[in-house]
Amino acid sequence: MTTTVEAPGLDTLRSDLWTAVTGRDEYRAADIVLRALDAGTPAESVLLDVIAPVQARVGHAWQAGRLTVAQEHAATAIAERVIAALAHHPAHRPAPYGGRITVACVDQEWHALPARLLAEVLTLRGWRVDFLGAQVPTPHLVTHLHNTGADAVALSSSIATRLPTAHTAITACQAVGVPVLAGGAAFGPDGRYARLLGADAWAPDARAAARRLADGIPPPDLAVGRPVEEGLAHLTDQEYTLVVRARARLVRVVLADLERNYPAMAAYSAPQRERTAEDIAHIVEFLGVALYTDSDALFTDFIRWTAAVLTARKVPAASLRPALDALGAELKDFPRATRMLDRARLHLDEAVPTTDQPPGASA
Amino acid sequence: MGSPKTETGTSTKERFDPAEWGRPPYAVLVVDRAGTAVRTEGETTLLPGVEQGVPLPEGLSWLAGATAAVADDAVHQGGSPRPAVDGEFAGRRFEAHPTRRADGEVVWWLVDHTARYAAEEALTAERERTRFLAEASNVLLSSLNSERCMAATARLAAGFLADAAVVVAPAAGRRLPVTRAVQGQDVTQDMIVADPSDVPGLAEALRGFPPVPSRWIDPTSLPEWLVPDGFDTPVGSVVVTPLPGHGVPAGALILLRADTRSGFSETEETFARLFAARAGAALSAARLYAEQHSITRTLMRDLLPPRLHRVHGVEFAGGYRPSSSHERVGGDFYDVHPGPTASDPSLVVLGDVCGKGLDAAVLTGKIRNTLQALMPMADDHERVLQLLNGALLNADNTRFATLILASVLRTENQVHLRLTSAGHPAPLVVRDDGRVEEVATRGSLVGALDQVSARTVETSLLPGDTCLLYTDGITEARGGPLGGELFGEERLKRALAECGGMPGDAVVEHIRMLTAQWLGDGGHDDLAVVAITAPRTTHLSAVDGHTRGRYTA
Numbered sequence: 001m002t003t004t005v006e007a008p009g010l011d012t013l014r015s016d017l018w019t020a021v022t023g024r025d026e027y028r029a030a031d032i033v034l035r036a037l038d039a040g041t042p043a044e045s046v047l048l049d050v051i052a053p054v055q056a057r058v059g060h061a062w063q064a065g066r067l068t069v070a071q072e073h074a075a076t077a078i079a080e081r082v083i084a085a086l087a088h089h090p091a092h093r094p095a096p097y098g099g100r101i102t103v104a105c106v107d108q109e110w111h112a113l114p115a116r117l118l119a120e121v122l123t124l125r126g127w128r129v130d131f132l133g134a135q136v137p138t139p140h141l142v143t144h145l146h147n148t149g150a151d152a153v154a155l156s157s158s159i160a161t162r163l164p165t166a167h168t169a170i171t172a173c174q175a176v177g178v179p180v181l182a183g184g185a186a187f188g189p190d191g192r193y194a195r196l197l198g199a200d201a202w203a204p205d206a207r208a209a210a211r212r213l214a215d216g217i218p219p220p221d222l223a224v225g226r227p228v229e230e231g232l233a234h235l236t237d238q239e240y241t242l243v244v245r246a247r248a249r250l251v252r253v254v255l256a257d258l259e260r261n262y263p264a265m266a267a268y269s270a271p272q273r274e275r276t277a278e279d280i281a282h283i284v285e286f287l288g289v290a291l292y293t294d295s296d297a298l299f300t301d302f303i304r305w306t307a308a309v310l311t312a313r314k315v316p317a318a319s320l321r322p323a324l325d326a327l328g329a330e331l332k333d334f335p336r337a338t339r340m341l342d343r344a345r346l347h348l349d350e351a352v353p354t355t356d357q358p359p360g361a362s363a
Numbered sequence: 364m365g366s367p368k369t370e371t372g373t374s375t376k377e378r379f380d381p382a383e384w385g386r387p388p389y390a391v392l393v394v395d396r397a398g399t400a401v402r403t404e405g406e407t408t409l410l411p412g413v414e415q416g417v418p419l420p421e422g423l424s425w426l427a428g429a430t431a432a433v434a435d436d437a438v439h440q441g442g443s444p445r446p447a448v449d450g451e452f453a454g455r456r457f458e459a460h461p462t463r464r465a466d467g468e469v470v471w472w473l474v475d476h477t478a479r480y481a482a483e484e485a486l487t488a489e490r491e492r493t494r495f496l497a498e499a500s501n502v503l504l505s506s507l508n509s510e511r512c513m514a515a516t517a518r519l520a521a522g523f524l525a526d527a528a529v530v531v532a533p534a535a536g537r538r539l540p541v542t543r544a545v546q547g548q549d550v551t552q553d554m555i556v557a558d559p560s561d562v563p564g565l566a567e568a569l570r571g572f573p574p575v576p577s578r579w580i581d582p583t584s585l586p587e588w589l590v591p592d593g594f595d596t597p598v599g600s601v602v603v604t605p606l607p608g609h610g611v612p613a614g615a616l617i618l619l620r621a622d623t624r625s626g627f628s629e630t631e632e633t634f635a636r637l638f639a640a641r642a643g644a645a646l647s648a649a650r651l652y653a654e655q656h657s658i659t660r661t662l663m664r665d666l667l668p669p670r671l672h673r674v675h676g677v678e679f680a681g682g683y684r685p686s687s688s689h690e691r692v693g694g695d696f697y698d699v700h701p702g703p704t705a706s707d708p709s710l711v712v713l714g715d716v717c718g719k720g721l722d723a724a725v726l727t728g729k730i731r732n733t734l735q736a737l738m739p740m741a742d743d744h745e746r747v748l749q750l751l752n753g754a755l756l757n758a759d760n761t762r763f764a765t766l767i768l769a770s771v772l773r774t775e776n777q778v779h780l781r782l783t784s785a786g787h788p789a790p791l792v793v794r795d796d797g798r799v800e801e802v803a804t805r806g807s808l809v810g811a812l813d814q815v816s817a818r819t820v821e822t823s824l825l826p827g828d829t830c831l832l833y834t835d836g837i838t839e840a841r842g843g844p845l846g847g848e849l850f851g852e853e854r855l856k857r858a859l860a861e862c863g864g865m866p867g868d869a870v871v872e873h874i875r876m877l878t879a880q881w882l883g884d885g886g887h888d889d890l891a892v893v894a895i896t897a898p899r900t901t902h903l904s905a906v907d908g909h910t911r912g913r914y915t916a
Contacts, residue, residue, distance in 0.1 A: 024864070024899065069861050073869035080868075107688070108884075110876045135879065137688035146507040146649075147656055176506050177515075222505045222515075223498035248846025255845070271857065274844070281844035 009041065013050045018057060021075040022067065029078050030085045037091040044124050046086065047117050048206055055079050055113055065312045079113060083120060097126030101213060102150040102178075104132040104141055106157045106166045114184055115156035118206045122154075125210055138169045145178050152179050152217050154209060155199070157186035160302070161285045164240075164292050167197040174200070174220040181217060183209050193293055196231045231294075239334045240291040243284065250330060251280045257326040280323055282306070287327070291336055296343050303344040307351060321348055390457075390473040393464075394419065396434045398427035401468055409475055411453055425450040426459055426471060434467045449476075456480040492634055495523050499638060503645035507652040510542075510552060516606070516616065516642040517544035524635050525618035525627075527594045530606070531559065532614040532646075533569055543591035551591070559615075561586040564603035568615035574604045574636065577627045582619075589617065600626035604635050606643035613646035665731075666692045666724045668891070675705040676773040678896035680867035682875045686719045686836075686889045693889035694723030695834045698731055700738050702772070708779075710734075710741040713832040713893045714766030714787065723889075726762050730755070744768045744783035744819050748809055755810035763810035767832045771895055778824040778897040783817045785809050788835055791856065793870070795827030795899070797863035799856045802830070824897035827864040836890035837874065842882045850881050867896035 013036050020029035036046050055076070062072040086092060103119040105112055112134035119131035130148060132141065145153065153173045157166045163186055170180045181201040182194035191202030201217045203209035235241075243250070255277055259265045268276065283306075290299035303324075307317030324345050331337040387405035392413065395401050399418045407413060412420040419427045429448045439445045447460045455477040462470045502515045513530045520528035521544040532540040538554040560566040562585060564575030582598040590598060599622030606613040616639050620626065627635070671679040685693035694716040702709045712734050716723045733754050737747045747768060755764070765786035772779045782790050786808025792800045806817025824830060833855070840850040858877050862870045871894050878890060 024866075026866070069873070070863065070865050070869075073862075073873050074865050077866045077869035077872070108879060110872070110879070139689050140691075143656075146652060149506075149508040149510050176508075177502070177511060222502040224501070248844070251844050251846070277844035 009036075010045070010049050013041070013046075014054055017050055017054045021054060021058065021078045022061075022071060024071070024074045024078065026078045026081055029082050033082050033086055034089060037086065037089045043086060043089070043092045044121055044207075047083070047120050047124075051079055051082065052114075052117055052206070063309055063312065065309075076113060080116065083116060087120065087123075092120075092124065096128075098128070099213075100128040100130070100148060100150045101152055101154060102130045102132065102141070102144060102148065103154045104136040104144075104156070104169075105134045106155060106162050106169050107137050108135050108165065109157050109159065109162050109184075109186075110134050111158040111184075112156075114158065114206070115154070118154055118156070118183070118209055121206045121210050122213065125214070127213070138165070138172050141169060142172050142176060145173060145176050150178055152181055152200075152213055154181045154183060154213070156184045157182070158184045160186045160193070160298055161289050162186055163193055163197065163289050167292075170197050170199050174198070175222075177219050177222050179217040179219050181209060181212060193295075193298075196229065196293055198229045232292075234294045234336070235292065237336065239336050240288060243291055243331070243334070243337060244288045247281065247284050247288070250284050250327065251277055253330055254280050254284075254323055254326040257329075258322055261322065279306075280327075283320075283323060283327065287337060287340060290340050294336065296340050299340045300344050300347050303348060304351070307348065317351070318348065321345065324348070387472070389475070392419075392426070392471045392473065393468055394426065394430040394471060395468045396431060398424075398430060406475070409453070409455060410473070422452045423450070426452075429459065429461065430469045430471070433461045433463050433469045437463070439463070447474075495519075496637065496641065500641055503642055507649045509646060509649040509653055512642075512646045512649045513540070513542040513614070514544070514550040514552060516646065517542045518550050519642075520544070520616060520618060520635075520638065521546045524631070524638060525602070526596075526621050526624065527591050527619040529589055529591065529617040529619070530614055530642075531565060531569065531617065533612065534559070541588070545591045545593040548591075548593045555588055557586070557588050562589055562603065562617065565615055565617065568603050568605040569612055571605055571607070571612040574602070574632070577602045577632060582622070590619065594619065594621075596621040596623060598622065599624060602627050602632055602635055604632075604639040606639050606646055608643050608647035609651065611647075613643045613650065616642065663692055663724075666728050668697055669699070671697075671699055671893070673898075674699060674701045674709050676898070677709065677771055677778050678867040678894070678898055679711070680871045680894045680896070682871040682890075682892045684836075684875065684879075684887075684890040686887060690720065692721065692724035692727075694719045694727060695836060695889040695891035696727040696731055697832070697891055697893045698734070699893075700735060700741070705773070708741070708770040708772040708781070710738060711769040711771055711832065711893060711895060712766060713769075713834065713891060714764050714785075715834040715836075715889070715891070716764045717762050719889050723762065726760060726764070729758065730764060730766075741768075741770060742781075744770070744781065745806075745815075745817050748783070748785050748806065748815050748817055752809040752812070752815045756813070760810075763808050765808045767804075769830070769832065769895065773897070776826050776897070778828075778895070780822050780824065780830055780895065781819050782822065782830075783819040785815065785817055788833060788838060788852070791831045791833075791859055792822060792824070793829050793831065793859045793862050795825065795864045797860045799859050801856075824895070826897050827899045828897050829862065829865070829867055829870050830895040831859060831870065831874070832893040832895070833874070834889065834891045836888040837878050837892065840878045840882050840887055840890070842885045850878055854881075864899060866899075867894035870894045870896070 013032060016032045017029055020032060033046055036050065037043060058067060058072055058075045061067040101122055103115050105115050116131065119129045122129045130144065130150065132144060155166060155169055166186065170182065173180045179200035181203060182199035183203050187194040187202060194202035200220065201212050203212050286299055286302040290296065303320060306320060310317045310319065324341055328338060328341040331341065390406045390409050391404040392400050393402040400413055400415055403413060403415050433445060445461050447458045449458055455475055457473045458476050460472045460474065464470060499519050502519060503512060506512055513532060517528045517530045527545045530542040537556060539557050539559060541555050542550060542552045544550045559569055563580045568574065577600055580601045580603065582601050585598060585601065598619050600620045602618040604616045606616055618635060668681055668683040671681040673679065679699050681697050683695065685691060697713040700710040714730065716726045730751065733751055737750055740746055767787045767790060768783045770781040782802050782804050783806060784804040785806045789804060790802045792802060802820050802822055804818055804820040807815045809815055838850055838852050838855055841847055858874060862873055871892050874892050
């Protein structure tokens with residue numbers, strides 16, 4: 001699809017679109033995309049080789065602190081409108097195919113764009129697509145499946161903290177006999193969490209997802225029912241349940257501990273204090289998911305990512321250390337949690353020099 | 364029997380002596396290597412045609428074969444007992460236990476297991492059926508989609524009860540929904556124009572009459588449409604069974620067997636009815652669910668929040684989340700009623716009926732209809748509120764409501780707003796540069812007191828400014844990192860301060876996301892937000908996803 005002759009064209013399109021969306025120029029953005037279609041760039045290529053990479057770049061730029069939250073939201077809103085405009089372009093006329101796919105984000109997943117792009121690609125390839133959008137409560141998803149009898153569900157999740165919810169959604173879809181293709185960053189770069197949670201298929205990107213769906217995913221065997229996933233036997237130790245249920249208490253305890261040991265925190269404004277509490281809550285949340293999936297890497301990766309974000313925002317990454325210490329002291333009776341916190345601390349110590357600043361201080 | 368003392372093999376001492384042992388309760392045969400019954404004892408009446416000194420009859424060739432094997436195997440595995448062999452003869456089932464004599468002849472004790480074997484076979488068959496019914500129930504109960512249910516019924520029946528199966532649902536108009544399955548092949552579903560009375564017993568089954576016995580149906584009389592495409596062999600036998608539903612038949616199940624196989628036994632027909640009872644119940648449930656869903660959808664259509672878009676050069680965006688994730692509607696509502704022309708103000712309404720769930724939603728429907736009817740006098744907010752108040756007081760309910768009315772008119776690149784609160788949280792305006800202002804309109808709620816009063820406040824939006832209307836579900840969201848904390852107005856203002864210059868739908872999305880994150884997995888009240896935004900750019904509007912022509916934005 002992308003020939004070497006077209007490649008420079010796509011590069012130009014990407015940089016033009018980047019300028020338009022970050023400049024909040026919705027009309028220019030639409031013009032760029034519509035003109036590319038008029039000039040014969042295939043609609044799928046516009047979606048996946050122009051809009052998707054620009055949107056990914058917006059995400060990275062926001063993470064690195066180069067775009068404000070307002071710019072990021074505006075860029076996403078513009079991308080959504082551009083896709084809507086593209087859907088009405090004559091180049092976007094699929095050959096009907098007959099199969100029916102439901103595309104949805106798991107509950108509390110707000111990043112709808114990857115799922116939206118997949119929905120458009122599947123439509124282009126002739127599927128009948130029901131796009132349910134961002135944060136679809138699992139009961140709504142199941143009701144929808146009862147009513148439409150979809151051939152498969154494509155379930156999107158970008159944030160690892162939604163994995164337990166994704167597991168519920170996967171199990172619920174399978175229980176009504178509909179196979180689930182999982183996709184999105186939450187499921188890991190190699191789809192390991194999709195497999196762990198028992199998804200019937202996984203795809204790294206929209207093209208792979210479309211191919212996988214075209215190959216056909218066998219529906220789950222309802223006759224025998226399904227035992228709990230083998231990979232999740234560790235859940236019986238209750239560490240996940242206890243940590244998640246105690247989340248608010250853990251945050252309060254860790255926050256109090258930081259305030260005792262770092263007198264500088266006394267000078268924090270209410271929003272700064274809240275920002276710190278949110279950071280701690282995030283750590284606890286990721287620890288919870290790491291316990292759910294029994295994945296040390298998931299927690300270490302999160303700490304690594306947070307360290308990178310903090311560094312980008314000029315906060316010393318070592319400021320995470322005291323929070324991890326306090327959490328470790330609080331969870332010392334939980335062997336798996338202790339192991340994960342130890343690994344993360346080790347990683348943090350190797351990666352960054354220590355300072356005395358607790359997280360959130362920059363807010 | 365003692366072990367032989369010598370190798371002669373002819374001594375009468377070693378021979379079995381009935382006088383000493385009594386008549387054995389089994390048939391006992393001494394068979395030589397050539398397959399001749401050298402001697403017979405005991406219940407030999409069970410073995411007609413077996414005679415002493417004569418080769419075993421054809422039907423006992425399995426025993427002759429086993430004899431040779433035992434004869435060749437002088438010492439079986441260090442002297443452990445030899446395994447018995449199973450076989451049939453003269454309509455009976457025997458378990459034959461061998462002992463090898465020193466001369467190589469084999470003594471067979473034939474235990475008659477006919478009854479036990481029959482019982483075991485019946486047990487196995489029964490277990491198979493039970494397993495099938497359990498699996499069928501798992502499959503049938505899992506889906507409330509009637510197409511899936513019919514497909515599952517046909518597939519299960521073709522796999523276990525017959526070679527092919529057809530499910531015929533009650534006719535929808537002149538068309539007959541037909542689901543066909545052949546063992547090991549994909550299920551096909553079609554709507555066909557066909558007369559059910561072409562198939563003997565089908566019209567009756569669809570009306571709930573008892574099934575027609577298989578032997579009454581001539582398989583050659585079946586119409587072509589009934590036989591699935593992949594079913595190549597001629598049909599040998601047919602069963603037509605009603606699928607009993609809740610009161611009315613859910614359809615009929617037709618089982619087809621190839622003429623190369625035996626027909627349906629009475630047990631099989633009975634069992635097919637057991638299966639049909641489960642399939643019928645599942646199908647009825649699915650159909651009932653679909654019916655209920657369609658009723659709910661129709662009734663709820665007008666209660667769902669509308670999809671907002673740009674009207675007369677002003678951006679409108681709305682967001683809504685009912686309190687329960689099982690529901691789609693609740694006590695919060697909003698509407699945008701466009702002005703008749705671009706120079707007339709549009710009316711925006713956002714409100715909150717006390718209570719949640721369907722009861723509250725029904726009242727939102729009444730309020731929304733009433734307000735739409737009052738559109739012609741929309742300029743006088745206080746008058747509108749008084750009339751609405753009167754309508755609510757007269758109606759047969761005890762609920763009250765709070766709401767915001769906003770008249771929105773664009774002139775040049777400014778948007779003029781007239782805002783009136785009826786007991787509702789005051790609207791917030793975020794300027795392009797991120798300053799947040801509260802619009803100080805106050806008024807009494809509607810539906811509780813005889814008289815209502817309200818104060819209308821005017822303001823203007825410049826390009827990039829947004830006015831946010833919201834319900835208290837946002838500010839009263841409980842959660843946060845420390846748990847149990849209110850989201851509160853201050854936090855909402857801080858969040859809004861980051862939204863200066865954002866497109867309206869991005870503002871709505873941002874606020875919804877923050878409150879959802881604040882709530883975490885906790886419970887909450889209904890949430891509703893509407894953003895009224897003066898567009899930032901001066902280009903021609905080409906894309907808003909709902910292009911209704913070009914407005915000068």
